[in-house]
Amino acid sequence: MKLLMLGGTEFVGRAITEEALDRGWEVTVFHRGRHAPPPGASALHGDRTAPGGLDALAAGEWDLVVDTWGGAPTAVRDSARLLSGRARRYAYISSRSVYAYPAPAGQGEDGPLVEGSPDSAAIAYAEDKRGGELAALDAFGDRALLVRAGLILGRYENVGRLPWWLNRTARGGPVLAPGPRGLPLQYIDVRDLAHWTLDAAEAGLGGPYNLVSPVGHATMGALLDACAAVTGGGAELRWTEPALILEAGVEPWTELPVWLPEGESHDYMFGGDVTRALEAGLKCRPVEETVADTWAWLRTLGGQAPQRSDRPAPGLDAEREAALLGL
Numbered sequence: 001m002k003l004l005m006l007g008g009t010e011f012v013g014r015a016i017t018e019e020a021l022d023r024g025w026e027v028t029v030f031h032r033g034r035h036a037p038p039p040g041a042s043a044l045h046g047d048r049t050a051p052g053g054l055d056a057l058a059a060g061e062w063d064l065v066v067d068t069w070g071g072a073p074t075a076v077r078d079s080a081r082l083l084s085g086r087a088r089r090y091a092y093i094s095s096r097s098v099y100a101y102p103a104p105a106g107q108g109e110d111g112p113l114v115e116g117s118p119d120s121a122a123i124a125y126a127e128d129k130r131g132g133e134l135a136a137l138d139a140f141g142d143r144a145l146l147v148r149a150g151l152i153l154g155r156y157e158n159v160g161r162l163p164w165w166l167n168r169t170a171r172g173g174p175v176l177a178p179g180p181r182g183l184p185l186q187y188i189d190v191r192d193l194a195h196w197t198l199d200a201a202e203a204g205l206g207g208p209y210n211l212v213s214p215v216g217h218a219t220m221g222a223l224l225d226a227c228a229a230v231t232g233g234g235a236e237l238r239w240t241e242p243a244l245i246l247e248a249g250v251e252p253w254t255e256l257p258v259w260l261p262e263g264e265s266h267d268y269m270f271g272g273d274v275t276r277a278l279e280a281g282l283k284c285r286p287v288e289e290t291v292a293d294t295w296a297w298l299r300t301l302g303g304q305a306p307q308r309s310d311r312p313a314p315g316l317d318a319e320r321e322a323a324l325l326g327l
Helices: 010-022 071-084 123-143 161-173 190-202 220-230 244-245 264-269 275-279 289-298 318-323
Strands: 001-004 025-031 041-046 062-067 089-094 144-149 175-180 206-212 235-240
Touching: 001 010, 010 025, 062 071, 062 190, 071 089, 071 123, 089 190, 123 144, 123 161, 123 235, 144 190, 161 175, 161 220, 161 235, 161 289, 175 220, 175 244, 175 318, 190 206, 206 275, 220 275, 220 289, 235 244
Parallel strands: 001 025, 001 062, 025 041, 062 089, 089 144, 144 206, 175 235
Antiparallel strands: none
8 A cells, every 4th residue: 555644743644654654555754844754654845835835746646645634624625636636545634523512422423514615724623624524525525534533642642631641640649630530531542543544544435434432431530540550650639529620710621631521512522423433443442551652652752742833731730730639
């Protein structure tokens, strides 16, 4: 298989590139040149947002193109149009954010979607991802695979959610743990996403797939227990009622990464139906493995994970945490 990876040097793109290389595929990474691609991949350089930025892709044929773009849909439109006659399939890494909010728990791929246009400039994450989906479909039709990922965790994370919890438990002492312990989570390990995406594309699958673990694959308790254990066991998890956290003005998801209290937002993020992906071979590794692998990677960086410039670093201020815990 010949893969053209649009991106391929950070987080999801890097994981997909490494998975393809492990399979012995011939991989070309098209990127801006800010980071080196994994060893074994060929590189082409260009900026998809600049005039002439796709010139390096004027020639060449591939079995599969994988695109993780999350900005203006016009970048997906232009790339997909350029490659539609020279690539067999196009996998677009989209997001479950394309579903209109709120969405009930158990919603599948046929749920209502946000508005989007392949000809649009950047609007907002959900609308941009939907526009990217439409751009891929316009150019490739049923040869386009739409991977609607949920929360993505694992090595190379440059959003900061799991790295924050790992660094916080590594510091030890009392840790504000947002309850309840049994709160169900849905996420996808980036390596499981990479494995499934390449399998699905190779099998000729097309259309939308919710790609996230089954409901309850992990819980908030299992996630934080794994973080505390892998970082040395010095953290004392103090489980705190959601009402107390919210009354204190702490923001779920951002100040306490991954956590959303039960209700509308939790149903939307952690209640998706993944039957279609499971029937197409999705397998999800245990949360303990995801946490341990991320910690091993993080330690190679001295604990300092890369952070996307377009996303604020998440996490709760230490003084606010201490005040909430009565310390």
